[in-house]
Amino acid sequence: MRKWLLIALFLLVIGATLYYFVQKQHTKNRKYLTLYGNVDVRQVDLGFRVYGRVSSMPFEEGDFVPKDAFMGQIDKQPYLDKVFEAQANIEAIKRQLANAQLILKRREETVGSGAISDEDYQDALSSRDVYMANLKLAKATLGVALTDLKNTEVYCPTDGTILTRIREPGTVVNIAEPIYTLSVISPVWVRAFVAEPDLGRVYPGMSAEIHTDTKGGTVYKGHVGFISPIAEFTPKTVETTQLRTDLVYRLRIYADNPDQGLRQGMPVTVTLSLSPPPSLPSNEETK
Numbered sequence: 001m002r003k004w005l006l007i008a009l010f011l012l013v014i015g016a017t018l019y020y021f022v023q024k025q026h027t028k029n030r031k032y033l034t035l036y037g038n039v040d041v042r043q044v045d046l047g048f049r050v051y052g053r054v055s056s057m058p059f060e061e062g063d064f065v066p067k068d069a070f071m072g073q074i075d076k077q078p079y080l081d082k083v084f085e086a087q088a089n090i091e092a093i094k095r096q097l098a099n100a101q102l103i104l105k106r107r108e109e110t111v112g113s114g115a116i117s118d119e120d121y122q123d124a125l126s127s128r129d130v131y132m133a134n135l136k137l138a139k140a141t142l143g144v145a146l147t148d149l150k151n152t153e154v155y156c157p158t159d160g161t162i163l164t165r166i167r168e169p170g171t172v173v174n175i176a177e178p179i180y181t182l183s184v185i186s187p188v189w190v191r192a193f194v195a196e197p198d199l200g201r202v203y204p205g206m207s208a209e210i211h212t213d214t215k216g217g218t219v220y221k222g223h224v225g226f227i228s229p230i231a232e233f234t235p236k237t238v239e240t241t242q243l244r245t246d247l248v249y250r251l252r253i254y255a256d257n258p259d260q261g262l263r264q265g266m267p268v269t270v271t272l273s274l275s276p277p278p279s280l281p282s283n284e285e286t287k
Contacts, residue, residue: 047154049151053074104124183264187258190253227249
């Protein structure tokens with residue numbers, strides 16, 4: 001019995017060794033690497049930098065919005081009033097400053113003759129300086145009021161699609177409270193993961209093909225744009241042929257010819273052509 005156990009163990013070791021070398025050779029000779037991932041979900045919450053009552057929201061859920069398009073506005077009147085108040089304050093301080101400068105000029109002409117005391121001259125000088133400082137403060141206050149007035153409107157930061165219309169006209173919103181959620185549509189990239197043994201065969205700029213689950217669907221051309229330097233465990237949302245406990249590295253594969261067929265969050269299959277990376281110039285060539 002012991003003899004047969006030793007023979008079985010020996011055959012098992014031989015079989016495992018052969019399987020290892022066959023798999024290693026197969027991996028080495030592969031021309032393509034298949035990865036699984038999802039089109040990355042990227043979204044922007046849009047809101048105002050000031051508080052107030054929403055007066056206009058022209059877009060609905062599902063609408064495409066081009067970059068710099070007007071997306072919403074809150075009631076401008078309170079902020080217009082602040083601008084008018086700041087402008088009026090500047091005019092008042094300018095008049096006070098002009099009068100203070102006139103008084104200072106008169107006292108400068110008479111302080112040497114003894115008609116007024118040096119203390120009166122210093123008071124006039126100090127008064128002029130105070131009004132000059134007040135004018136700077138008033139101009140800064142006007143700048144803040146104008147900025148707040150500008151921030152009563154919100155514009156689209158990039159091309160995108162409205163995912164959620166969170167508020168409606170008439171709602172009073174706080175600072176930075178979102179009124180829309182925008183799905184960013186450009187650029188389009190896929191978040192995929194490569195196993196640690198294959199990491200050395202992947203490089204930035206590597207060509208790729210992106211396949212959706214749609215039968216007969218478009219095959220999108222792409223390239224590897226980012227390789228994470230940090231290892232992580234395979235996310236549960238990613239299906240791979242390896243164990244989920246394997247260490248993987250995150251990749252970002254950019255789609256070169258995206259269209260409406262690539263929607264955010266959809267699962268895709270990425271095929272990388274395992275061609276050697278472009279050779280770098282040798283030391284002799286760079287001399």
